[in-house]
Amino acid sequence: MRWLAGSRVEARERRVLAWGAAALFLASWADVSVKNVSETLFLKRIGVELLPIAFLANSVLLVGTTSLLGVLAARVDPLRLFTRALAGLGGLLALLWLLVHVGGQASYPILLIASKQISSIALITFSVATGALVDPRQAKQVLPPLLAGGTLGAILGSFASGPLGRALDVEGLLPVAALLLLLGAAATIPLRRLPAARVVLERRSAPGRGAAPPAEISLRGLWRESWLLRTLVVSAVLSGAVGPMLYFQFSYVADLATRGEGGEERLLSLYAQLRGWLAIGVLLTQIWIAPALYRRIGVPLAGVFSPLLYLLGFGGLTFRLGLPEGVAALSGATVQDQAIHDPAQRLLWLLFPEGLRARVSALVEGTAKRAGGALGNLLVLAAVGLGSVAWVGVVGLPVTLLWLWMTVRVWKGYPALVLSLAMQPRRIGSQGLGSARELVDASTVRAIARALSGDDADAARAAVEVLRDLRPDVAPGLLAEAIPSAPLATRSMLLSSLEALLEDATAKPGETSEHAIALVRLLREDPPADPRERAALVRCAGRLTNRSRIASETAAALAEAAVESEPVVRLAAEIARYRLGLGDEDPAALRRTLATSLESDDAEVRDVASRELRALLVEDPRGDPGEVGAGRPEWHERLGLLISALFRPEARAAAATALAEVAASRGRVASAAAPEMFALADDADPAVRGAVLRFIGYTRRTERAALLVERLAASQAEESAAAREGLRALGQSALDALLPELCFGKRSIRDAIVPLLRELDAEAETFEAQLRRELEGVAERLLEIAALRGNAAPILVERLEERVHEGLHTAFLLLAALHDDDRIVDLGDALRRPQSRRDRALRIEALEALLLPEERLRLIPFVEDPTLELRVVAASELLGRRPLSRERTLESLLEDPDPLTRMILAGTMHERPAEAEDAMLSEVEVLLQLRSFPLFEHLTVRQLADVARLVKQEHYGTGLDIVREGEYETSMYALIEGHVQVASKGIALSELRRGEIFGELALFDGEPRSATVTTVEPTRVLRIEGKDLLALMEELPEIAIAICRKLAQLVRQMTVRSLR
Missing domain, CATH: 2.60.120.10 (Jelly Rolls)
Structure with missing residues (x-):
């Protein structure tokens, strides 16, 4: 465990990892041992012909088991459930061992069915338990080694089954497995002493105010609309059917090959070796082969290999029903299914609406897969009953061919599907397709790229979005190739998209110049009539050209553009030539050109000048980007040009936006523009105000963080989004401004702060400390109310009562963040409304069920009974003191951190003089x-x-x-x-x-x-x-x-x- 000490895994997470991996290791060892034993005993003592009936019974029982576990997971502490599940399974195995030892024939089917339940029960309870122990950020570090512990246990347990079976007898493995499960249950006990993970620190993009919610669609509606869903469900049924059919044939030849003396030991050894090597094969394929395969041929085509391997397996076993053929067929199908096909199918779920992905998963992997398993076992019984074991393969071939056709259909229609989804992003979800680069492989890219030059403008726009989001590395080249042959209706859109892509990638100049040639030829042979488009062609050609490999055709085209009559084209050409070292390399001359352009009456010239200035400031094409701004005077002179543009209203928005982008790239170096940018914080243009907010964050001006917090509640979505971006850029430094607003800020600001704290990766301790302060503040206010009620201005007492409600609302927000459960806020708000005693009691009970014991102890007394007297008692217990006298309370309020409370107190302490009546x-x-x-x-x-x-x-x-x-x-x-x-x-x-x-x-x-x-x-x-x-x-x-x-x-x- 020394590697953990030097890693970023925290001490608490190391304990979760150590004990969790140990429990999963032991449970996996026991699981594979029981599978090997149960199938060996069933085949040898019951008969292979009854295997499908046992599998059918298992499918029915599995539905009830998973449903029961779902109910228990909602009612029982997850860690206790995990412990009890492993202990219960261990006890069940001990009873089954006794039953098998007695020799009852009924024990073998029961043992076989129980063996299929162990892995399902253990994995479900393990998933629920880890969800209570680690949040998503921690899970990224903890879950892979945890699951590796389970894989290692399965490998070692499988290989150990053979030697242990020979030493202890086949049945003797059952008490060993029971002991392993009980030890696994004991390993979970230390986990129960750890505090639950309650903060979700996954970065989430908060939508701006007024953002449209995702379009709602039901699963039934999705079934009608989506051919992909229908195809995946049918494929799951077919793949679920052929699995037990192939496994039955393997079981038959394995039983046949191990008949005779010592058959049980030989069959157990076969299972042990096969399952051990299969686990190793799956692990190695998942690590090295599957990712490369997805990148090389794509997710949909990877799914085609699975039915092909089943076809080979059924074909081989149909012609020769032998053990080598059975082992080869099962090995290829198992590795392909578990390491390539199933993960590929899960990636396709990203193409469904975000809110329905879990239900799609349950439908495809749950209902459809189990229905397929039942169908497969029924087909086995029919084939064997009407013919022979060889007929199972004959029946499996058409089923597999139908499955193959379904997977090919997905592969062929996949590019069009991705494009159609990109054309309606609200149907996908808040993240769209941007989180799944694996979904777009090289062949899909080529298919999508053909839409760029097609006649459908919407499809071309969708293709641009897909390539921009998922394959920005190849998108510029594909756009450059498509622009010359694109219809005039879409050429302008493609050109502006290419400009934006190249501006976002200024730190990565073109490695080749081939793509620029296509634009250069368009510029010389068929130039657009619009000078803005010609300037864009010049800019893009210059950006795509490698300085060390400039084609003569490119140099000639840029020279011609530099003497064009249109100022915007000349400016673009001069800057492109400067970048490539083809023209005047004097930085002072370039500065004069840019200065003149920024003062031009032509808006397009000013726009190009601002964008090029921004690009030159973000990355100097002739120097080390890391040194820019440190000691190069021309860099600061160019920054001064952008600053001067802020004083011209017509250029202000473009200049402010450019300065914000420079700050995002260069940080504090851009602070020279701070005075001028700060003066525009209240500009009439929301784009300017948003640029100022981003500038504050990226230049790390923490003294202006209060402005960012204030603008979180801006009515303009653009401005509130910029405030969030600025605060995220400040990082942990923003906490000093955010946390006080949780106490005294407007409700709309407080509601926006807690999600932002999640995005800032605030530690759970930060939330907990703020929660303690909030509840102590509530208690202080209650004691002040008790001291002043009837002895002070009613409006002062009313303000203190409001602060109690504000503090409790903030506490509910913090608890919702800690538990990642917005129901806590809903219940807290509901408790403020008038209601019957019964309704209040029900809501209190529901709230208690969502909180930890120590949280219930601190919070519930303040909301359980609305009467002041009881709440004052709770406040006294929390603070350890009774209310102060009226005089001391008023003295303390004069120093209260809430300015409104201080103002009310100062304004109500003295009566208004008679001579001031007219004042x-x-x-x-x-x-x-x-x-x-x-x-x-x-x-x-x-x-x-x-x-x-x-x-x-x-x-x-x-x-x-x-x-x-x-x-x-x-x-x-x-x-x-x-x-x-x-x-x-x-x-x-x-x-x-x-x-x-x-x-x-x-x-x-x-x-x-x-x-x-x-x-x-x-x-x-x-x-x-x-x-x-x-x-x-x-x-x-x-x-x-x-x-x-x-x-x-x-x-x-x-x-x-x-x-x-």
Whole structure:
């Protein structure tokens, strides 16, 4: 285990690995031993002709076993289930050994069926247990050696069966296997002392606000639409059928070859040797042959080999029913199935919608495969009953041919299938095809590439996306080859796609120049009419040309383009020639050219200049990219050109985007642009704001991390996505800004933070420490409420109560992240709503089932009973103290980290002086005034504070119009002093006094004012501009909901009065 000490595997993971591998090693050894023994005893003491009946019974029993395990896994602790399963299997084997020892004939079928159950039960309970012990990030390191322990146990156990069978007798292996299973159960006990793995640290791309969810489709709908699903299901049935047919023939010849004296020992040795070498063959094929085969011929064609090998096996056994033929047929089929065919089939599941992949897997590998196994055993019984054992192969040949036809159909239709899925990415899932390069082999690439130059523009666009995502190494060359022969309708799209690909790969200049020749010939022989496309051809040809191998045709074409009449083409050619060393190599001359181009009136010239500047800054084509920016003055001069472009509105977005990309590549070296970029943080263009946010992250400007956190809740999806990208770029440095916002940030920000913490690879300890702080904060607030209730301003107590709810909501978010279970948040939110005692008890019980004991102990007392007294008792127990006095509580709140609490306390500690009656209201006084209006009475204190910041206080003398009929103005007014008259067309309609609101309808319908409002006496109002309140409603939908609810109540009341 010394290699583990130097690896990245943590101490806790090493314990999981050591004990888990030991348990799986012992269980696998016992499993293969029992299989060898059970089949040997059944064939020799019952007869091979009854083998299909036993396999049929096993298939039926396996359905019930897996269903039962699924129920138990949901109700029993996974680690205890694993321990009990191994111990129970060990005890069952001991009983079966006694039964076999007594000599009952019924014991052999039972033993054979039980042997088939051991591997299923052990693997299912092992999978559930490891899911509770390691998260996906840890699983990548821990699972391969864990499974290797099981493989090693199977190999050694199989080879050991022969010698042990001769030493102990065949039946004597059963108590050995029982002992191994019991030892395996004992090896799982230390695992139960480890804390459960609860944090899912797999990086996940969080969709921006407003992102469209994946299109929903049912499994039944997928069955109707997808020929691939139907083909895979039928193939699974057919492959499941031929498996037991071939195995029966092998069992027959193995039994026949080992008849006579010592037959049981010889058959056991045969099974031992065969299964041992097959396990080695499968392991070696999985490691070395299968990956190379997938890359060479592709996943679909790899699946064709399996039915071919079955055809050879059935054919050989049909012509000569002998042991060598049986061993060869079974060996080839087993290795091909387990190492190549089955993994290839699982890769094809990535072509199905993300939400249905698990169900597709269960249908294909579960239902269809078992149905095929039952069909195969029935065919064996029919063939043997109506003919002979040789007829099994004859019946198997047409079944295998049908299976072969199905696999060839998948292979032939595969490129078109990949293209069709790329044309509807929402049907695949959030990651699309980008996570499965194995799905696109060389032959599929060639087939997809033909669509690039086809007449179907949608297919060409889909082909570009597939090649870009899965094969970016060959995509530029294929696009360059396709562009000259592509229809004019798609040529522009292909050319822009090639430009983007080459810009993303600026660190990898072309290794050959052949692909550039195709573009050069198009430029010289059939140039596009659009100068932008000609410039793109020049740029792409320059990027695809290797500086050390420049064709004369390319050099001539670039020289011709450099004297073209169109400025954008000349600029592209000058920069391409500079890159290739064909023109003026003076960096100062290039800088002057770029500076002039950035100030051009031609938007296309400015765009090309910005993109080329970005490329030159990311990678200097004449120097070591690692040294760029360290001491080269021309690099900093070029950066200055991009910075200067920020001051020109027409070039700002392109320049800001380019600077963000430079920062992503060069990091802190790009910080010279920081002052100018930071000044654009509130630019009107969301593309500019997003570029600033990415720039902050990639330049590691942690002092600006608070801005990134704030923009997580931006209404523009582009801006919120940029904020997440910037925070991910900051990495662990962002935690100092993120964690405080979990306590005091807006709810929309807090909801966005926890998924982001997962993406930042925050350790479980970070979540747990923050959870402890949140619950301690909740307890502190409860003790403060107990000390101040009835002894302080109600709005202060209300704010403290809100903070209790905010803290509990954050605690639920953290627990959901720790357990990777969003049901915890749903239950927490449900507990806040009014409900019956019975419903509350049911939700508490459901919540307890999802938490660990120590979590239940800390959290449940705060949500179990809503009464303050009981929650204060729980808070006192958690903090180990009782509530402080009123005075000491107020003193501590003056230093409270929540600015809103401090502001409310400061604004309510002293009464307003009489001489200040006419002075402007403080923010707290505005907040209190808003609270008195029915329209705002349901808002929280935080929401009221957000509205109060929008308020403008206005004074009007007697007889002045506040609003006039017919005006287009959308402000809303709240009367806090005086009274006004409402009139329409000169007729007085009503009078409004303090505490009433007018103008609210224009806020929503945007229509002209329907009446004039005139002051009757000196009047003070609070005015809220419509655009400001609507913007706040967009940011905080809770405010919009509360206001709309109140408006609906007012309309309902008016309707009732009119009916009376």
